Amino acid sequence: MSVENAPVVDVDEAAIPVEKKMYYRFESNDKKEFRVSELAIQQSETLNRLVEAMGYTSEDVENKPAIAIENIDGKTLKLVFQWCEHHKGEAIPVDDGSVPKIVEIPEFDAKLMDIDNGLLFKLIWAADYLNIVQLLNVSCKKVANMAQGKTPAQLRRVYLLPSDEEDEAAKRAAQEAQDPRAREVEEEFEERKRQGGNSFF
């Protein structure tokens, strides 16, 4: 099945499915609504538990407002639900703790993740947030593959990795911005140290 044919439905764009399956309605933070089948929802542990806890009937799904997922935008959520629909009914892999994880990226997933890096990272966050184990695996594998065969210098460019010095400077700047009083206390302490006294003890 191609990415374009994946059965995620934008309510305002496509018709409501005729099958008598249960379709849940979800709303992204930019107010886009999606209908997702019950079987596809099972790929997401978070959403599955959520809909189970809510105990919706098919009437409730139609009458009550869509379930809002306020942390994820429509673009990312569409990718997530496309993935879930394509992989619905598949077994959820169990993490055996082995490193490195051996994951093959299927063709559909590779096409689905042929997106810009910003969106890819959002997809990873969403997969982790919604607890979709296999989507998290393939998306992390994709990011890991981007670094394959790179030297440390090249990695810094690919991932915008901060060096230790930059990390320290950023931490210091953040601390200073957060608490100006702490800086004053530190300066005072440094001054006393320079004078030779140790008034704290």
Add this chain to the structure above:
Amino acid sequence: MLRRRIQEILSRKFPRWVFDDRTGPLDWSVLPMEMKREIVKHADIRTRHSLRQCSHQDKQIVDSFKISLPFVRIESDHNYASLMICESRTQILKVLLTRKKFRFRRKTVVQISDNIAGEKYEEFCKNEDLDVVLQSLLGIISWINITIDTLNLDLKYPHDAITKYLDIHYRQCFGPRRKTRVICSSMEFSCAQVHFLPIDETRIISDLVTNWQSGRLMMAGKKYNIVPMGHFAEIGQIAFWKPSLLECNLGALISGILWKMAGEMVYYYIPGLEVTEAEQQELARRFEAVVRRHGVVNVLSITDGADVERKLYVKISTCGVQIQKAGIDEDPRFPKEGCMLDWMCSKCDKSVKSWYFRTTNRIKGD
């Protein structure tokens, strides 16, 4: 009310800023630690090694994992050494170091590839001598958080770096890595001065077969019970394997083996050879064999009129055929665990080490 509850459940994991709109290239620094760890879990050994050199935090992330390498192979000769790390059948790192002289200066040429044949490599030159580069290379598999399941050695020359590495990690009695299975691929390890090294198995496979392109491969083997002089540590079974192409049917092969019953080869493995019930009955009738069944294996016991001391067991299963010469009173041997075709069976043995030996010896099935 319900909406608030849903939000409560969903916002437990990450702060909202994580999902803020962000454009531009990947930014590692904004990723939560858990996510970084998740990505590192999927990275190969080379990427992890590069990443741990980027910053202290990345080093901590990489070092926080216990990494198990299924198969590592070290080769050495006078002017070259190589290290191959197989994390899976597809994640392979092979580094080949060659000593070269450029204008009276010794340099080392490094070739890095991602396949067992060492093809499509990237090459660069280092100003240090081979031993220095080799020592730093072995550092990759020397971290405390790395364990190796199978270490395959093909040592023909005593490079100090390799001897030191093996001495520290695998010396008899107190080596911390004794869970590792050490398999040698040649008998030259005694020249490599590793007399302290306990060896679980020595698997010598002759590479004299020239026509690999056609026919079914047969492995003829003999197991030796010898210890090389001066080797102080434990030494396991030594087996010599001679691959050849089976260009006849099973009946003709059995006839050939019966004809040379006194020959030195004791075992004949033909992985993947399917023998139907009708063919088995035909063989039993032709060689006047006694047929017995051991689990999933049919055993044809054939005695030759000319040789009263030995007989032939032909073991047939869905995995293939094994032929064994045995004493007249000897019972057919079956392994307690696993398949009778051992590492040659691609159906039963899915391990990376067996896959490596099968692939390098052109045994079909993978």
